[in-house]
Amino acid sequence: MIKITTYTLEIIKFKVFITLLLIMIMGSCFVPVVAGDKIGPEITVSKAGGDECVLPADEIRRLHPGLLKHDRNSTMREGIRTLSDGGHLKGSLKACINCHAIKEDGKYINTSNPNHFCTSCHVYAGVSFDCFQCHRDTPEK
Amino acid sequence: MSSKASNQTTEQSKTDLTKRKFLSGTVTGSMVAAGVSVAPGIFLTQVAQARTNTSAAVTSDVRWGIVIDTTKKVDWNKCVDACNREHGLGNETKSNQEQKTEYIRVVKVKNKTTGYSSTLPVMCQHCETPPCVDVCPTGASMKREDGIVYVDRHLCIGCRYCMMACPYKARSFVHETLTDQKENTPRGKGCVESCNMCVNRIDQGLKPACVDASEGAMIFGDLNDKSSEISKFLAIQNTKQIRADLRLNTGVRYQGI
Amino acid sequence: MKYLHYLQIKGNSKAYITFIVSLAVIILIGLLSVYQMEHQGHWITGMNNQVVWGLPHVFAIFLIVAASGALNVASISSALGKKAYKPLARLSGVMAIGLLVGGLVILLLDLGRPDRLIVAMTEFNFTSIFTWNIFLYSGFIGIVAVYSWTMLDRPYNKFTNMVGTVAFVWRLILTMGTGSIFGMLISREAYDSALLAPMFIIMSFSFGLAVYLLYLLTAYRLSERPLGDYIVTRLRNLLGIFVAAVAFMVLIYHLTFLYSSEHRDVSLFILLDGGIYTSLFWIGQIILGTIAPLAIIYTPSMKNNRNLLSLASVLIILGGFVQLYIIIIGGQAYPIQLFPGYEVTSTFADGIVAQYSPSINEFLLGIAGVSISLLIITIALRLFHLLPLSLEDKYANPHHS
Known part of the structure; x- marks a missing residue:
């Protein structure tokens, strides 16, 4: 026992x-x-800028944090704001927002809205981001 | 051979860009007027008073500065308003008066014995040897090669040591969550901020917002260029730095204090 | 001297458990308050653009200063070779670590962006005293941990004196570093003085020993272990000297300021017309924090009363806290002199004494930091052989026959 x-x-x-x-x-x-739920994110993309972006989509998905970080440093530290042809830098957050922002009911939506371009994917991937504590998350004009 | 050709093309495109910007009127004001009136050789040095090529890193060949003529009776509040508009300041809803951000403020100074008083705008003085840059643990508080002092908010941890160190009280801390910031002035809760001499405007070839609003009482330009309007002014006028005893060699100078 | 037997405390008494649980509850409340502070932003605190460091920093710097002071007891035995302090050295090391950790937690949680701790740990600017302090503080914890280990692990005892000497030198540099956070600021008149570095060292001797003595008396009483007069008398006399030394440094500080015309006004502000800061200085720092404890320590009829000695320690701790409040808050409240000798006014509070009233959130954060320190020390007391079972004179006095 x-x-x-x-x-x-x-x-x-x-x-x-x-x-x-x-x-x-x-x-x-x-x-x-x-x-x-479906597996995989439902990203809300505004096609305002056409199908082309600064890099092929899969590369952007992988590389955008590095791009943003690299170019933020060259802009903040060295004052480099454009490419030599006058175009915007590849990692320009302003350019991302201006192109990819989407409207709901005639108004641009904020990152607090799950359909925001950045939010939709970041929520899916479970990756937090703090860009928009300081940067605006909608186009200015 | 081919590299030389491509070099030429780059040179060509740079010149084109300069021309384009020039023609499209982004380079404005007295700087252009000065540029047109002199011979082509000197023209280039004149153009260096405004930044045109934003694809190359800034260098210490240029040191931006502002001289403020307090003897001109100007309503300095216009400069404050222009600054607030430019940077989207004053949108705090919860902070009290002492917690709100001010990049530029109007200060009244009175001599206690004689009674003589003057009014002047005070902002970040863009020191050559800034105490705020010395004390910042992460290097967020920085001075750009062309002499502009500001905060890289990507690295700012909000320790506020720079605010302790600044003798001009030029820095503010963001005490609450902000939304709807200006595109060119990202700012948010938990970071320190200050006047950045409108670096975004300078990079576009414009003058700082306060200078534009000052009705000619503020001159902006390159302190290293002896032929610039600001250098000529400084060469003949008895201007002063605030707290010159600290030997910080400020980029902002005052006339008539 | 007879063989000393160290043993952890039992830790099953009602008092012990109540103490641990209350500390945990205070820490929890403090963390909730921090969450609110970080979620809302600093507008819910009393801090503003003039008084940028507030009550949390007073707590934090007190704990950091006291931490290096608490190590002194061990240093006196290892680095200076005084055998009488050897039985007390183990607690001294652990207490130093505990106090420092509590202080650092407060500093970290008060940051505008505490989520960016990783930035602070990877991006360094070596012209900043803060950066040096990051290394001094983490190095201190490491060195004192090794030091405590050599004391606790008998085979490694032979290294104790060597590591102890390193720790002693390190702690002196650390406190100078803490003092230099203020001493190297040219912008605010109250700080612009090289005297702050040595003053902080003397302050650490006094505050650290007061914390140590209070904790020792309480721990021996509650764990019902005997504590002889020999050791208590030594610590008491040492404490008296330290308190007097701090008073002397404060005197020198104000004399140098009063002597030079550019600093005279800030000294007069604190001594005469600073309102709350003047009251705090004379009543808190001088009468309660200096004269009263000195009276207790040196009056023959009172000096052997353990309760009064505990009270003296409490007064020294409160006085030290007040002293740091005056240095940190008072030094910031005094207006920055844009135009020395001129009258200055603006919309941005130029030329006027800044208002600061701490909010409950700041207080809760500070108290939580103190509780973290006490929790670490008190749990360590239960885990390690820190305190001798008996400190009766026959064990404690190396000359006892």
Whole structure:
């Protein structure tokens, strides 16, 4: 006969707790399916600027943080604001916003709106961004 | 051979750009007038008073400065208003008066014994050796090669040490969440900010907003260029720096204080 | 000297558990308050563009200054070779770490962008005293941790004196660094003085020892361990000297300021017509924080009363807090002199004494930092062999026969 001491009881309690925790964590993976969500982000893109951007779309998806960071430094630190042909820098946040901003009910929407170009993807990817604590998130004009 | 050709093309396009900007009127005001009146050789140095090529890094060949003539009876509040409009200031809703941002303010100075008083606008003095840049732990508080002092908000952690260090009280801290900022002046909660001599306007070949609104009482230009209007003014007038005893060699000078 | 037996405290008494739980609750409330502060922005605090550092910084700098002072007890035994302090050295090391961590947490949480801690840890500007302090503070924690380890782990005892000496030198530089945060500011008259660096060192001796003594007396009373007069008398006399030394530094500071005409006004502001700051100076710092504890320490009829000694420590701590309040807040409230000797007015509060009234959020953050310090020290007391089971004179006095 097994003698159940307080110690083994503690162990059993702990195992049950861990099992429940794991079930909860794993179960959470199925939430989107159960909720009927599609896998993959639904990005709201304004096609105002046509199909072309500064780079092919897949590269922008991967590289835009680096682009933005690189060009913000050259603008802030060195005063470089344009390419030699007078065009805007590839990593110009202002240019991104001016081109990709979308309107709802005739008004540009803010990043707090899940349909905002930046928000829609960042929420999906679970990546926070703090650009718009200082930068405006809609075109000025 | 081919590289030389491409070099020429770049040179060509730069010149074109200069011309374009010049013709389209982004270079304006007295600087242009001065440029037109002299011979072609000197013309180039004159044009250097306004920035035209924004694709190359700024250099220390230029040092931007402002001289303020307080003997001219100008309503300095117009300069403050122009500044607030340009940078979208004054949109705080929760901060109290002492917490709100001011880039430029009107200060009244009175000699206690003689009673002589003068009124002058005070903003960031754009020191050559800025204490705010010395004390900043992250390097967010910075001086651009052409002498403009401002905050790189990407690196600012909001420790406010620069505000402790500035002898001119030129810096403000953003005490609340802001929205609807100006495109050219991003600013937000938790960062320190100050007058940036309208760096966005200078880079477009314009003068700072306050200078434009000053009805000629403020002169903006290149302190390193001996033939610029500001240098000529400084050469013949007895101008002063605020707290000259601190030897910060400010980029902003005053006449008549 | 007889063999000393160190042991962790039992930590199952009602007092201990209540203390730990209350500290945890205070920390939790403090964190909630910080969340509100960071979510809303600093407009909910009393800080503004003139008084840019407020009550949290007073708490933080007090803890940081006290941290290096708390290490002194250990330093006296290791670096200066006084055997009598050896039994107290272990607690001293742990207390130094605890106090410093509490102070740093406050500084961090008061930042405008605490989420950018990573920026502060990766982007350095070496002309900034702050940058140097980041290294001094983290280095201090590292060195004192190693130091405490050499004290706790008997085979490594042989390194104690060496590491202890390094820690002693490091802590002196650290406190000079803290003092220099203010001492190197030319912009505000109250700070523009090289005296602040040595003054902060002396202040750390006094505040740190007061915290240490108060904690020691309380811990021995609550854990019902014997604490002999020999060690208490030594610490008490040392504390008296430190308090007097701080008073001397304050005197020198004001004399140098009164002597030079450019600084005279700020000194007169604090001494005579600074309103709240003048009252705080004379009542808080001088009478309660200096004269009263000195009276307790040196009056024969009072000096052997443990409760009065605890009270003296509390007074020194409060007085030190007030002193830092005057330096930090008073120094900022005094107007920046754009035109020395002239009368200056503007819409941006030029030329007038700035108003500052701390909000509850700032107080809660400060108290939470103090609680973090106490929590670390008190839990360490339960985990490690920090305090001797007995500090009766026969154990504590190296000359006891």
